[in-house]
Each structure stands twice: as structure tokens, then as C-alpha cells.
Amino acid sequence: MTTIAVAETALTLGLLRLADTALVHAHRLSEWCGHAPMLEEDLALANIALDLIGQARALYTYAAEIEGAGRTEDDLAYRRDAPQYRNVLMAELPKGDFAFTILRAFFLAAQAEPLWRATAASRDATLAAIAAKAAKEAAYHLRHAGEWVIRLGDGTAESRRRMLDAFAVLWPYTGELFEADAADRALIEDGILPDPAVLRPQWDAAVDRVFAEADLARPADRWMQSGGRSGRHTEHLGHMLAVMQHLPRAYPGATW
């Protein structure tokens, strides 16, 4: 099965950025299934992953429809190689420990929740419908992850140390959540996606509220990682895709 490259317009690129972030994050969450610290978290993390896979499917299907090249959601997920993936880097970092997983889920949900809420009023009706459903899901993800950030930050010396370690790794990846390039600006001007500058204060407020309760201090902003949204990834994504795409690539043309 040959690798494809999508002819990206501003809208297809915008959709792929959202879809890829959801799918790649879902993959990392799904790695916990059967291995979580308690049965309740096996269920909760799987639940969040399922919501994200659902979002990715709807977005890929729409992107494929707009592209008009007869492709499917699976072509977009399974036939693009790492440089064609458009997810934020934070989503692809390896699973880490539970503190890392939870803090990542919290940072991503704190961005996704206001994003989807605003996008529910998008001038693109299909995207608005996807967003209306995703907003409700993201609100649950934000609540669940936020409660855990507080528990771990405020829990024991070890849980706090692990939370701080996760924090040190993840913080430089938060800047990418609010970048806007020319394609993003075109979508913002057309009223299709919200301006990240408008989302940022909402993200800050959610982070500040949870951090205050967890007794965590946010660091001063410094150099930020960037590149995932334009296809320059960490070393980890290629390994993830090698696993995820293995079957369709080993048996080209088969239907599953």
C-alpha cells in the first residue's frame, strides 16, 4: 500500500491537524488499556481514547470528502507517513508514567475544550456539528484529567515529584497548541476555526485554577518546541506509525 500525500488546502490542513492530534493522542492513551493503576482508570482512559478516535474518524472522513480524491478515513490514518502527519508534538511523546499521561491529557483537553466550544459556531456546518459533539467530550476529559492533576500534585511526595517531572518535560510542548500560521489565519478569517489567541486565556485560566488547587506553580515561558503541525516530528512518531500502520502496509489492498 503506497504512501499518499494529501493535496492540502487551508481547510484540509486544519482538519488534519485536529484529526491527527486526536488519533495520535488516542494511540498513547490506548497503550494503557489493561495496564492502568486501577481498573477504573483502565476504563476512563479507554473512554477518552474512544472519544478521540471518534473525533478523528469524523474529521478524516470530512477531510477526505473535501479533498475529493476518493480516499477514506483509513487512507488518511494508515497511508500517510510521519512527515505527512500534522499533530502537535505533545500528543506523540511516549506514554510515560501515569503522571505524564494525565498531565498531557489535561493540557490537551484544556486546549480542546474551548476550541471545540468555539468551533461549534463555525461557518462550516459539518465542522460545527463535529465540534458540538467533541466539546461535550472534551469537557469530560478536562474534568477527569484536572481532578487527577490535583490528586497527584497534592497527594504524596512521590506523586508530586512525578507530576513536577512530567511538567518539566511537557511544558515546552505547550506553545505549539496556540500557534497560527498562514493556513490557520485563513481559516480564522473565514470564521471556520477560532483564533488561538482567543483560546489561550481560557487555557491559562483552566491551568491556573487546577494548578492552584494542586499547589503547582507554572514556570516562566521559555523556548518552546514546534514543528508537528507542519510535519516535523519527534523521533517517536515514526515508531508509533510503524506499529499502527503495520497491517495495512504488510497486506496492500486487503480489506479488514
Added chain:
Amino acid sequence: MYTQALNQPETGPNAAEDAARLARFEARIDAEERIEPNDWMPEAYRRTLIRQISQHAHSEIVGMLPEGNWITRAPSLRRKAALLAKVQDEGGHGLYLYAAAETLGVTREELVAQLLSGRAKYSSIFNYPTLTWADIGAIGWLVDGAAIMNQIPLCRTSYGPYARAMIRICKEESFHQRQGYEIMLTLCRGTPEQKAMAQDALDRWWWPALMMFGPPDSESAHTAQSMRWKIKRFTNDELRQQFVDATVPQGHYLGLTFPDPELRFDPATGHWRFGAIDWEEFRRVLAGDGPCNRERLETRRRAHDEGAWVREAALAHAAKRRARAAAQKIAAE
């Protein structure tokens, strides 16, 4: 996913039971009344149920591992979502079943400790590896199919909380079974390589699936008593035969061959007759020498050990919250 009659000897002390209470209990069983957590029950009935329900719960939890092995490699997004949801359902079944067992006076922590120490059993089927994607189809079709045969009668089992848990579980299992069969059907209608993958999965899962019903009736230690108390409604061999009768035509529809040269239809009885099961393999796998026994338990132990700090943190935070709330209340007064 599934319960199995595991034929462990009943070793608990035989408490002197009040004959009148026992008679009332048995009369209620005979009248098809449900026994509820606060009702009097013979100790052996309680112990049998704790053993059976907890083995069933452990089987669900360990059963998450072989299928979980394919979540990140599912070949389409639809299959990925369905598999993740299925494995999540199994975790949910484990949760309700531990809760049902807790109504009998044990804690989930004790039961999990029994699993991790190797004292408790779980279904032997999960000690086999999932080697190809077709195994996900075969498990759904055969393993969930066998589970349903075992579990439908448990919806009428005499202990109320177990019966009610089983009603919900059976609905989900039957959905899983259809999903698994649909995976097999897709493979069998696919490329020759896909069909070969499906055949190989049937070859490897067929006999272990038949073993899921537990030892033959002639060797089953608990069957007679469990039938009398209506914990069980059919014997192991009866259920196994029902499963074979239902499953063989499904396999033929797929165009697959069962790995049993003696399999034949008996027109006189309407049953499919099958060859001898290798009970030596069953006992060996149950005793710990199966392909994945060691790995499955190690994986569960690792998840438990590596998660200990998370559970401790949650408890510590809850205690701090309570202390802060109490301090605020005092300050307000």
C-alpha cells in the same frame, strides 16, 4: 469475558449449619427465589459463589491482555474503536463482578491479591497468545461465543447480585461475539492470505475454546452441588455440546475446516460429535504451564506495582481534603 468450572477442591471448614435454616434456604432455592446478600446462606454456597464470581472477574481482567495486544495495531479505525470498546467492556465486567463478589463479604483488594499471588485461577483460555489479527476475530467468535453459552444460564443463577450482573454482561458478550464473527467473515471473504490467517486462528483456538467449559462431568468436583443450589443450570458437557452444535455450522459457513478429523454430524441425535479433548493440556495450562501464564500474571503484577503510588496519592489527597474540610468547619463554628 468468561467463567469456567475449574474443579478446585472445597477445602473450607464445614461449619455446623442450622438444619432449619438450611431447609428454609433449600426451599427458597427450589421455589426459584433469588438469594440476596443479607439472607442467610450455607457457608459452602457462599464460598462457591465467591470462588466462581472472583474467577470470572479475574478472567475478565486477564482477558483484557491478549486482545489489548492488538489495539495499537488494529487494521482500520473502525476495528480499532470496536476492539478498544470491547476490551473496555471486559474491564467493566470485571468491575461489576468484583462488586458482586464484595456483597458476599470479601474485598476487591483481597481478591486481586489472590490473583496476583497465583492462588486464584482464571480462565485457561487467556494463557494462549494472540499472534495475528485473525485471533481477534477468533476470540470474539469462539471465546465470547463459549462465554455466552456459559453465561446465559447464569442470568438465572440463584444468587441475585450475580444473576443481575450477568444480564448486562451477556448483552455485551453477544455483541462481542457478532463482532468477532464479522471479523472472521471479512477475512474469509478477503485475500487468500487473510483466509489462511483465519484458518490458522481457528486451528489454534478451537480446542482451547472447548476446554473453557471445564472438565468433563465425570471429573467435575462442583457440578452436582452447584446444580442442586441452582448456581449452575447445565453441566459442563451439556454446555460444551450446545456450543459445538451452534458453532460448527458457523465455521462451515465461513468455509473453514475444524481441526478435528472426528467431527461429524449425528443425525440420530441432531448433535455434532467431536473428538477427544486433550485434558492433559487443560490441566497443564491451568496449573501454570501454558504459553503465556507467566507473562499474563507478570503483566498484571507490574501494572499493580507500578500503579501503587497512584493509588496511595489518591488516598492521601482524599485524607487531606477531609482534614481541610474538617478544619474549615471548625474555623467556621
